[in-house]
Amino acid sequence: MAVTIQQIAEKAGVSRGTVDRALNNRGRIDPEVARKVLQIAEEMGYVHKERKKHTAKKKTIRIGVVTQLAKASFMLEINRGIRQAAEELKDWGVEILLRESFSVDEEEQVRAIEELAEEGIQGLALMPLECERVREKINWLIEEKKIPVVTFNSDIVGTRRSCFVGMDNRKSGQTAAGLMGLMTGGSGKILIITGYFSNVVNNARVDGFVEEVKKSYPGLEIAGVQGSFDEAEEVERIITNSMRNISGISGIFVVSGGQAGVKKAFDSLKLENRPYVIVYDQTPRNEKAVRENLVDFLIDQNGFYQGYRPLYILANILLKDMPPEEEFQFTEIKIKTKYNL
Numbered sequence: 564m565a566v567t568i569q570q571i572a573e574k575a576g577v578s579r580g581t582v583d584r585a586l587n588n589r590g591r592i593d594p595e596v597a598r599k600v601l602q603i604a605e606e607m608g609y610v611h612k613e614r615k616k617h618t619a620k621k622k623t624i625r626i627g628v629v630t631q632l633a634k635a636s637f638m639l640e641i642n643r644g645i646r647q648a649a650e651e652l653k654d655w656g657v658e659i660l661l662r663e664s665f666s667v668d669e670e671e672q673v674r675a676i677e678e679l680a681e682e683g684i685q686g687l688a689l690m691p692l693e694c695e696r697v698r699e700k701i702n703w704l705i706e707e708k709k710i711p712v713v714t715f716n717s718d719i720v721g722t723r724r725s726c727f728v729g730m731d732n733r734k735s736g737q738t739a740a741g742l743m744g745l746m747t748g749g750s751g752k753i754l755i756i757t758g759y760f761s762n763v764v765n766n767a768r769v770d771g772f773v774e775e776v777k778k779s780y781p782g783l784e785i786a787g788v789q790g791s792f793d794e795a796e797e798v799e800r801i802i803t804n805s806m807r808n809i810s811g812i813s814g815i816f817v818v819s820g821g822q823a824g825v826k827k828a829f830d831s832l833k834l835e836n837r838p839y840v841i842v843y844d845q846t847p848r849n850e851k852a853v854r855e856n857l858v859d860f861l862i863d864q865n866g867f868y869q870g871y872r873p874l875y876i877l878a879n880i881l882l883k884d885m886p887p888e889e890e891f892q893f894t895e896i897k898i899k900t901k902y903n904l
Contacts, residue, residue, distance in 0.1 A: 566609040575603050588875035594811040603664025624657045626686040627679035629672060631717075633663040635758075635793050635820040637844040639782055641716065657878050660684060667759050668690055669694050676700050680708060686877035687712045691719040693763040698722055711880050713873040713887075716866075717764045725880065726887040728872045730864040733765050734894045736771025736818075739841050742770075742860050742898070743814045744840040745842070746778040751813025754805050754838075758793040758819025767795050768818045768843075786812055791821045798824025803831055806838075814839045822849055826857050853901045865894040 570599045572582045576601065584592045585600035586609075589706045628645060630636060649659035662675035662683060673696050679687065687704060688738040691697050691714050701722045704710040715728040743753060755772065757765040769788055786809050798821040806812055806828070815838050817825065831835055837857075842849055845863040850856040872892065879885040 566604070566607045567775045571600065571604050573610060574607070575600050578814055587879070588872070589850065593851070604718075615754075623876070624655070624686075624700055624881050625682065626652075626657060626659055626688065626874060626881075627676075627682075627684035627872070628661045629661060629664070629675045629691050630661070630678070631664045631672065632758075632793060632820070632882045633665045634847045636822065636848065637864070638663075638888045639846055640844070640866030641870035644867040645800060645874065646870075647867075648871045648874040650733055652878055655878055655882060657874075657882075659874065667692055667775075669696055672697055673700050673718065680704060680710070682709065685881050686710060688873035688877060689714055689724075692761070693717070693719050694853065705770060711877060711878050715873045717762070726876065726890050726892055729764075729869050730890045730896060731891075731893045732767035733771035733774075735843075735862055735864070736768040736773075737775040738896055739768070739816055739860075740772045740775035740780065741861060742841060743816060743839060744776070744783065746859060747780075747783065747813045749780045751784040752784045752811045752817060753814040754786045754802070754809075754812050755788040756801055756817045756819075757788060757790050757817065758791055758821070758822075760790050764821070765818050765862070772816060772818075783814075791819070791824070793820030795821045795824035797821060799822075799827040799831070802828035806832055806834070810836050814841075816840075817842045819843065822852065822858075826855075826868065828850060828897045829857060836863065845897070845904070850899075850904050853899065853904060856901070859900070861899045863897040863899055865897065868894050 568579050568582045572579045578816055582600055585597040586604060607631060662679060662680055664671050669692055672692050687710055689712060698721050700809060701712050701724060707714055712724040713726055714724050718727040755769055756902060757769055759765060762786045786805065789801045791801060799875050802825065825840055840858045841860045843857050843862050845861060853861055876887050
């Protein structure tokens with residue numbers, strides 16, 4: 564006898580609606596609850612109707628994925644989410660075609676989109692660069708090729724993309740400013756280290772931080788905003804030079820990658836009292852830095868969900884004619900310390 568959603572719900576101790584959202588990957592649901600439901604469903608031998616349908620049809624749907632900054636630490640979790648969704652969606656008859664870029668090169672991203680279109684993708688998940696050529700290419704896919712596009716991690720204005728999955732980066736910058744204001748007592752100088760000045764994600768975090776500092780902590784002074792190209796050596800150089808040449812730096816806010824440079828700089832400077840430090844992304848290296856008291860807070864953007872969710876949104880659009888419920892699907896802004904890692 565076929566396993567029912569009601570049976571899974573009873574064993575998992577959740578509602579039928581929660582089971583339905585977990586099995587169909589739609590709507591908001593806690594990732595841990597979803598994993599529990601999916602595990603129980605598998606143990607009970609539940610076969611999803613989409614798996615039955617597409618096994619019978621033997622038809623493959625192709626979804627393209629285009630990322631950037633492939634070597635950056637935050638991409639570890641995003642790539643894990645992409646891989647997990649790609650593996651699960653095989654049962655839906657979905658094939659994932661991934662194009663990774665190690666930079667923020669406009670020409671490279673446009674070329675990747677064109678190549679995937681030539682390979683016959685029916686949907687695209689994209690970490691877009693904010694530029695006119697990428698904007699035009701997205702609208703070309705949507706309007707002329709009838710290919711739905713979901714953006715994730717970074718967004719782009721002026722397109723008809725289906726939705727965005729990622730952090731509210733301006734709000735996360737405001738959150739960081741609040742933390743820094745509390746730690747410093749609202750006085751001192753703050754050094755901001757971004758990755759690329761052309762990266763809209765980085766810029767939104769910086770803008771949110773500066774905006775909240777001016778509003779709520781007028782005693783804090785921005786000592787400078789410097790670009791590191793997400794390189795640890797550059798982060799180290801920026802911190803070392805700034806600490807030696809600017810007196811009174813009480814806080815450092817690292818907006819993007821290269822966080823390993825914080826430890827290197829502190830080792831080189833041999834400080835008696837280090838500045839307060841806030842970084843992004845819960846990676847093994849950043850967790851270690853927090854535990855070793857080199858970093859006070861890390862802000863996690865749930866990269867796994869950002870990589871995982873867009874592929875299911877596109878699969879639902881293409882296979883079920885089910886558009887996303889919300890245009891902006893923001894991930895939770897998670898604040899981590901050594902006490903709650």
